[in-house]
Amino acid sequence: MDSEHLSQLVDRYFRGETSTEEEALLRRALADRAEGSADTNGAAPLTPEERAAAAMLRLAGSGRGDTVRIRLHQAPQRRWRIAAATALSAAAIAAVAITLTRPTVYGYVNGRPVTSLAEARTCTEDLFSDMHADKADRTAPLREILDIE
Numbered sequence: 797m798d799s800e801h802l803s804q805l806v807d808r809y810f811r812g813e814t815s816t817e818e819e820a821l822l823r824r825a826l827a828d829r830a831e832g833s834a835d836t837n838g839a840a841p842l843t844p845e846e847r848a849a850a851a852m853l854r855l856a857g858s859g860r861g862d863t864v865r866i867r868l869h870q871a872p873q874r875r876w877r878i879a880a881a882t883a884l885s886a887a888a889i890a891a892v893a894i895t896l897t898r899p900t901v902y903g904y905v906n907g908r909p910v911t912s913l914a915e916a917r918t919c920t921e922d923l924f925s926d927m928h929a930d931k932a933d934r935t936a937p938l939r940e941i942l943d944i945e
Contacts, residue, residue, distance in 0.1 A: 799840065802829070806849045819853065826850040 805822050808814050814822065826849060830842055842850065901909045902916035910916045 802826075802846070803843075806845050809849055809853075810845070819856075822849065823853045823857065826853065 802822075802825055805814065805818060805825075809819065809822055826842070826846055829840075829846070830850060899911040901911055902913060903910050903919070905919050910919060
């Protein structure tokens with residue numbers, strides 16, 4: 797039985813629209829499909845709805861009225877993903893916080909970072925005023941090397 801027909805039959809079973817013959821057919825098809833997926837011969841595993849229908853059919857077939865435990869979702873396997881996502885989010889928030897709280901460095905004076913714009917302007921003005929006050933000819937060594945007059 798193809799998966800589309802099986803899915804439609806399962807839906808009809810849950811709506812209570814199947815006959816006794818169709819339920820027997822569904823029981824056999826689900827049992828065959830469950831065995832096929834356990835053999836690893838390429839068969840697709842049962843969907844949660846198909847597993848629930850198979851459990852209900854087994855319970856109805858036993859006639860004892862026992863309860864059947866059905867696990868439709870595989871939640872414990874996904875816990876590591878939640879933990880990894882939480883850790884990654886925390887690391888990203890920490891990196892952003894560190895980046896945004898770091899002061900702006902406008903330059904360095906004698907190895908010390910200058911983080912104030914006013915101090916950076918003052919240091920720059922002092923540097924240029926010292927250069928302007930120095931009247932020595934600093935190009936003389938270059939002129940001798942390059943033979944420039």
